[in-house]
Each structure stands twice: as structure tokens, then as C-alpha cells.
Amino acid sequence: MRIAVIINPFAGRGRRGPVGEIRARLVDALVRRHGVEAEVFVTRGPGHGAELSRASVEAGCDVVAAWGGDGTINEVAGPLIGSRSALAVVPAGSGDGLARGLGLPASPDRAFALAVSGQSAAMDVGFIGDRHFLNIAGIGFDAAVAVGFSRSGRYGAISYTNQAFRGLWSYRCAEYAVVLDGAPSAGRRFAVVFANSGQYGNGLVIAPDADPRDGLLNVVVAADGSPLRQLWRARRLFVRKLAPTHGVLRTRVRTASVSGDALLCHVDGEPFRAAGTLDVRVEPGALRVVGPAAGG
Numbered sequence: 244m245r246i247a248v249i250i251n252p253f254a255g256r257g258r259r260g261p262v263g264e265i266r267a268r269l270v271d272a273l274v275r276r277h278g279v280e281a282e283v284f285v286t287r288g289p290g291h292g293a294e295l296s297r298a299s300v301e302a303g304c305d306v307v308a309a310w311g312g313d314g315t316i317n318e319v320a321g322p323l324i325g326s327r328s329a330l331a332v333v334p335a336g337s338g339d340g341l342a343r344g345l346g347l348p349a350s351p352d353r354a355f356a357l358a359v360s361g362q363s364a365a366m367d368v369g370f371i372g373d374r375h376f377l378n379i380a381g382i383g384f385d386a387a388v389a390v391g392f393s394r395s396g397r398y399g400a401i402s403y404t405n406q407a408f409r410g411l412w413s414y415r416c417a418e419y420a421v422v423l424d425g426a427p428s429a430g431r432r433f434a435v436v437f438a439n440s441g442q443y444g445n446g447l448v449i450a451p452d453a454d455p456r457d458g459l460l461n462v463v464v465a466a467d468g469s470p471l472r473q474l475w476r477a478r479r480l481f482v483r484k485l486a487p488t489h490g491v492l493r494t495r496v497r498t499a500s501v502s503g504d505a506l507l508c509h510v511d512g513e514p515f516r517a518a519g520t521l522d523v524r525v526e527p528g529a530l531r532v533v534g535p536a537a538g539g
Contacts, residue, residue, distance in 0.1 A: 244279055244280070244305045244306065244359065245279075245280050245281075245282075245302075245303060245304045245305050245306075246279055246280070246281045246282075246304060246305065246306040246307070246308060246331075246358065246359060247281065247282045247283075247284065247295070247296075247299035247302075247304045247306070247307045247308065248270050248281055248282070248283045248284065248308045248310060248333075248355075249284050249286060249292050249295050249296060249299075249307065249308065249309055249310065249311075249315075249319050250266045250267060250270070250283065250284065250285045250286065250310040250311070251286050251292065251309075251310065251311030251312070251315040251335070252264075252266070252285050252286065264285075266285075266310055266335075266351075267283050267285055269351060270283045270310075270355070271283065273351075273352065273355045273356075279359045282299070282304075286315075289318075290318070292309070292311075292315055292318040292319045293318045293319065293321050293322060295319075296309075296318075296319045296320075296321065296322040296323060297322035299322075299328065300322050300323060300326050300328045304328055305327075305328060305329065306328065306329050306330075306331050306358055306359070306363075306533060307319060307323055307328050307329070307330060307331070308330075308331035308332070308333055308355070308358045309330065309331070309332055309333065310333035310335055310351070311333075311335050311336060312334070312335060312336015312337060312338070312339060312512070313336055313338065313339065313340050313341050313377075313378055313444065313511040313512050314336070314511055314512055314513045315336070316330070316332055316341055316342075316377065316511070317375070317376065317377060317378075317510060317511040317513065320368075320375070320377055320530060321375060323530055323531075324368055324375060324526075324529050324530050325529055325530075327531075328531070329363035329531040329532060329533050330530060330531065330532045330533065331354070331357065331358030331532075331533040331534070332345070332347050332354065332532070332533075332534065333351055333354040333355060333358070334347060334349055334354065335351075336444070337392075337444070337445075338443060338444020338445045338447070338512070339444050339445075340378045340379065340440065340442050340443050340444035340447075340511075340512075341377050341378040341440055341511070343442055343444060343445075343446070344378065344440030344441045344442055344453070344455070345366075345440065345455070345532070345534050346534070347534045357533060357534060358533055362533070363531045363532060363533045363534075364456075364531065364532065365456070365527075365528030365529070365530065365531055365532075366439075366455040366456055366528065366529075366530055366531075366532050367439055367455050367456060367457070367458060367459075367460075367525050367526065367527050367528060367529065367530075368439070368525070368526045368529040368530050369437055369439045369460050369523070369524070369525050369526075370522075370523065370524050370525070370526065371437065371508065371510060371521055371522075371523045372517060372521045372522065374510045374515070375510070376437075376439065376510040376511050377439060377440070377455075377511060377530070378438075378439060378440045378511045378512075379436060379437065379438050379439065379440065379442075379443060379449065379511065379512075380436075380437045380508065380509065380510045380511070380523070381434060381435065381436040381437070381508065381509055382419070382434070382435045382436075382501050382503075382506055382507065382508045382521070383416070383417065383419075383432055383433055383434035383435055383465075383507065384410070384411075384414050384416075384433050384434040384465075384473075385434050385436060385443070385509065386507040386508050386509040386514050387410055387414055387507055388406050388407045388410055389509040389512050389513070389514045390507070390514045391406040391409075391410055392406045392512075411470045411473060411474070412470050414433075416431040416432060416433050416467040417431065417432070417503055417504075417505060417506075417507075418430065418431050418432075418503060418504075419431075419432045419435060419501055419502065419503045419506075420500075420501070420502040420503070421435060421464065421499070421500070421501050421502075422499060422500045422501075423462060423494060423496045423499045424496045424497060424498060424499065425498075430466065430467070431466070431467035432464060432465065432466060432467065433465040433466060433467055433468060433473060434463070434464070434465045435462070435463075435464050435465075435501055436449055436450075436462065436463040436464075436465075437460045437461070437462055437499070437523055438450035438453045438460065438461040438462075438463065439453065439455045439460055439461075439525070440453055440455050441453040441461075443512075444512075449463055450463060450493075451485060452485065456528070457495075458497070458525060458527035458528075459495040459496065459497060459525060460495065460496055460497070460499070460523070460525045461493070461494075461495055462492070462493070462494050462495065462496055462499065463491065463492070463493055464491070464492040465490060465491050466490040466491070468490055472490070476488050476490060476491055496523075497524065497525055498522070498523065498524045498525075499522075499523040499524075500520055500521065500522045500523060501520070501521050501523065502519065502520040502521075503518070503519075504518060505518055506518060506519075506521060508521070
């Protein structure tokens with residue numbers, strides 16, 4: 244087996260010291276312990292992980308492991324979509340939504356052991372416009388929180404919750420035209436969320452029944468409303484219930500589109516802006532992933 248390990252030295256909670264070097268040394272020790280052939284890379288900045296991943300696929304690596312958070316995993320996974328190389332995840336982010344959703348181990352030792360010995364299986368990949376996502380894509384409030392969270396320089400569940408609570412009082416809903424599997428609707432929406440897996444991270448669940456192998460995307464559409472109304476609706480994120488809530492639509496789709504004059508969006512926590520119409524779709528089984536949940 245040939246494995247490439249791509250390390251984000253900037254990912255994680257409470258980062259101090261030469262994190263990339265520390266993680267690289269740990270990988271070297273794990274490689275020797277498991278007796279596998281591995282190349283270890285440390286990213287230098289945005290986009291470098293995708294370059295390294297693409298080169299690893301071209302070099303014929305069986306597994307490409309991404310050591311970082313959801314954004315790093317998203318970036319490394321791009322060149323692996325549709326290839327024979329499998330993705331492995333060593334979670335080291337502030338929330339690790341995908342790793343938690345797939346039931347992957349948080350320990351680097353256990354995650355690496357799984358990468359070199361675990362079986363891989365296909366999982367779905369979502370697309371919004373020309374961007375892919377493995378976990379969650381959103382338009383509206385959760386994207387605004389992602390912007391504030393990335394700018395804050397603070398990581399972890401407490402920081403994310405603070406950003407969400409503070410932003411709730413200033414956020415203004417936008418007008419969207421939404422089409423879900425051919426069914427149109429329009430109006431002011433608080434958020435339009437497409438979930439391939441179930442949670443943002445740190446146990447903050449948006450789609451408890453999402454299955455990244457069912458060929459569908461779970462959709463959660465929250466209507467306009469006061470901050471107190473949104474807080475009442477958001478309690479479902481913590482209690483993980485699927486009971487009907489007034490102003491919240493839950494469904495599953497294969498295709499969708501969202502149109503608006505200004506679209507604040509994110510894919511796997513990485514924000515971007517768009518305008519006009521964004522088409523949303525799912526490609527069933529487009530990516531092979533090493534792990535217990537991905538392997539069924």
C-alpha cells in the first residue's frame with residue numbers, strides 16, 4: 244500500500260508551536276510502526292492541499308490522508324473524487340463535523356491505523372455550483388456564522404456558539420427562490436442547508452438522519468423570523484429531534500437550485516459569495532473513504 248499524508252499545520256484548537264513539524268514526526272513514527280510506504284507533506288497555504296492531493300493521485304497512491312479540519316478534508320478530497328484513490332481522515336479541526344458524522348476516531352494514532360488497515364467504501368459527494376462538499380453546504384445564516392468564525396481567529400464549540408448567538412441579532416434574511424427536486428418556492432429565508440452528513444461539528448446536529456451513502460441530500464430550509472423565533476427553532480440542533488417545527492422544512496432531494504441577488508454561502512465551513520442561480524446536486528458514491536461508517 245502507498246499512502247500520502249497531507250498535513251495542515253494551521254488546523255486545530257489551541258495551536259501552539261511548530262504544529263506541522265510535530266504532526267510530521269508523529270506520522271513518521273506511525274509509518275514505521277505499521278510498516279507502510281508513505282509520503283508526508285505539510286501544506287503552505289490555501290490550495291496547496293489540493294495540489295498535493297492531485298500529485299498523489301497521479302503517483303498512484305492507494306490512500307490520501309488529510310490531517311486537518313473539514314476545510315482541509317474538503318480541499319484534499321477534490322482531486323480524489325472519481326479516482327481509485329481513497330480518502331482517509333485524521334481529524335484536527337475546531338469542529339470535525341465530517342469525522343464525527345462518519346464515526347471516525349479522534350485520536351491520530353487510531354485514525355492513522357484505520358487509514359492503513361481499514362477498508363474503504365464509496366460515499367456521496369454534494370455539489371453547489373462548481374464547488375463540492377462532503378459534509379454540509381449552506382446559504383444564509385450558517386454561512387454568515389462561518390465568515391465570523393473564520394475571522395475571529397478563535398476555535399472550538401464555544402467560539403462557534405458565540406459567533407452564532409451574536410450574529411443572530413444583526414442578521415437580515417434575504418429573498419431566495421428555491422427549487423427542490425422541481426418544486427419551487429420563494430420568500431425570505433433564514434437559511435437553506437444541504438446536508439450530506441449530519442452535523443456541523445461538536446455535536447451541533449442539523450440533519451440527524453442524513454446518510455452519505457443514500458444518493459440524496461438532506462435539506463433544511465428555515466423561514467424568516469425574529470431572533471427569539473430562530474432560537475426556538477434552533478433548539479432542535481441540540482436535542483437532535485426530527486419533530487415538525489413551524490417555519491422549518493425538512494426533506495431530501497437529488498437536485499435543487501437557489502437563486503438570489505446576493506448569496507452568502509459555505510461548503511464544509513469555507514465561505515464564499517455568489518449571485519444569480521446556484522445549482523445543487525449529489526453524485527452518489529463518487530468518493531471512496533476509509534472508515535467504519537463509510538464501510539458500513
